[in-house]
Amino acid sequence: AQSVAQPEDQVNVAEGNPLTVKCTYSVSGNPYLFWYVQYPNRGLQFLLKYITGDNLVKGSYGFEAEFNKSQTSFHLKKPSALVSDSALYFCAVRVTNQAGTALIFGKGTTLSVSS
Amino acid sequence: KAGVTQTPRYLIKTRGQQVTLSCSPISGHRSVSWYQQTPGQGLQFLFEYFSETQRNKGNFPGRFSGRQFSNSRSEMNVSTLELGDSALYLCASSLAGTPTSTDTQYFGPGTRLTVL
Numbered sequence: 001a002q003s004v005a006q007p008e009d010q011v012n013v014a015e016g017n018p019l020t021v022k023c024t025y026s027v028s029g030n031p032y033l034f035w036y037v038q039y040p041n042r043g044l045q046f047l048l049k050y051i052t053g054d055n056l057v058k059g060s061y062g063f064e065a066e067f068n069k070s071q072t073s074f075h076l077k078k079p080s081a082l083v084s085d086s087a088l089y090f091c092a093v094r095v096t097n098q099a100g101t102a103l104i105f106g107k108g109t110t111l112s113v114s115s
Numbered sequence: 116k117a118g119v120t121q122t123p124r125y126l127i128k129t130r131g132q133q134v135t136l137s138c139s140p141i142s143g144h145r146s147v148s149w150y151q152q153t154p155g156q157g158l159q160f161l162f163e164y165f166s167e168t169q170r171n172k173g174n175f176p177g178r179f180s181g182r183q184f185s186n187s188r189s190e191m192n193v194s195t196l197e198l199g200d201s202a203l204y205l206c207a208s209s210l211a212g213t214p215t216s217t218d219t220q221y222f223g224p225g226t227r228l229t230v231l
Contacts, residue, residue, distance in 0.1 A: 032217055043119070043205055044222040051217045090158065094217070100171030102148065103220060104206075106160035 002027045002095050006106035014114050019077040021109045023091030033093035034103065035065055035073040037087045040061045044090065050074060061085070081113045116141055119208050119223035127229045133194040136226045140208030141188050146170075147189040148220060149181060152203040161204075164189050193228075201230045 005024045013019045015069040025031055032051055036044040049061025055067045065076045074091060088110050116195050126133050142180045148171075149161040160173040164183035181191040187208075193200055207220035 032218070035221070041227075043121075043224040044207075044217055046221060049217075049219060071167070091166075092158075097171070100163045100165065101156075101216070102160040102163060102171055102173065103150075107157045 002093060002104055004084040004091050004093050006089075006091055006109045008109050009107070010110045012110065012112045012114065015083050016080050019078050019081045019085070019096070019111065019113070021089050021091075021111060023074045023075060023076065023106060024072050025091075025093050026072065027093050027095065031072075031074075033065075033067065033082055034092040034094065035059065035074075035076050036090045038090065038108075039087050040107065047076070047089075081111075083113045083115050086111055086113045116230070119221055121204075121206050121223040122126055123226060124157050124224065125227045126228075126231055127231065128196050129231050130196055130198060133192060134196060134228060135190055135192045136204055136206075136228070138189045138191075138208075138223060139208030140189070140206075144208035144221075145187050146209045146218075146220075147183055147187065148209075149191050149208045150205045150207065151175075152205060152225070153201075161191065173212070196230045198230050200215055201228060202228050215218050 003026045034049045035047040038044050048057050049059050050067045058064045062080050088108050090108050091106040122137045131180045146165045148163040152158045163171040169184045178194045203225045205225045207222045209218040209220045
């Protein structure tokens with residue numbers, strides 16, 4: 001079965017420090033991976049995606065993610081955290097079949113950045 | 116470009132009633148997908164529509180249904196509401212011309228459904 005795991009329910013970092021939100025996946029075939037962020041009472045905002053090519057993907061708001069095929073991981077990173085980065089982060093993998101597509105999401109990781 | 120819009124934003128219903136939620140995709144997007152978000156189950160795929168046809172379906176009972184119109188707008192319907200249907204229902208749109216497309220899904224703000 002295809003799945004995504006986010007092993008940490010919560011990540012706490014101090015403002016200005018680097019942050020990492022972890023994601024591992026299990027899919028058959030080539031993985032199409034995504035990161036989304038959700039602020040309270042809002043929908044999901046797209047941050048970045050990995051389709052193919054360079055293992056380091058740059059996205060919105062200074063976020064980047066590193067794809068590691070051997071470790072089946074797609075960790076989200078940011079060199080210097082901001083208080084405004086505090087939110088719920090979701091990793092997702094796109095699964096396709098002959099019929100259509102769907103995103104399978106991890107359980108989400110709450111990022112808390114303290115000032 | 117305007118983003119994905121969903122109406123209504125909040126809805127309160129009682130058990131046994133039915134409800135219809137609406138989603139307008141980003142202009143030019145022809146694929147619309149629906150997801151249910153709950154604290155216990157997280158984000159789960161409901162169904163995907165493309166060119167007025169349901170192209171993919173998640174593992175939900177038949178009480179959950181949807182449709183897509185010729186202008187790509189989509190509605191989902193839940194009949195005979197249960198307490199467990201209380202959730203945030205998210206709609207996402209993408210270009211997604213083919214199932215294997217790598218297009219990004221962009222999400223709307225969601226409809227918060229509370230079933231009493």
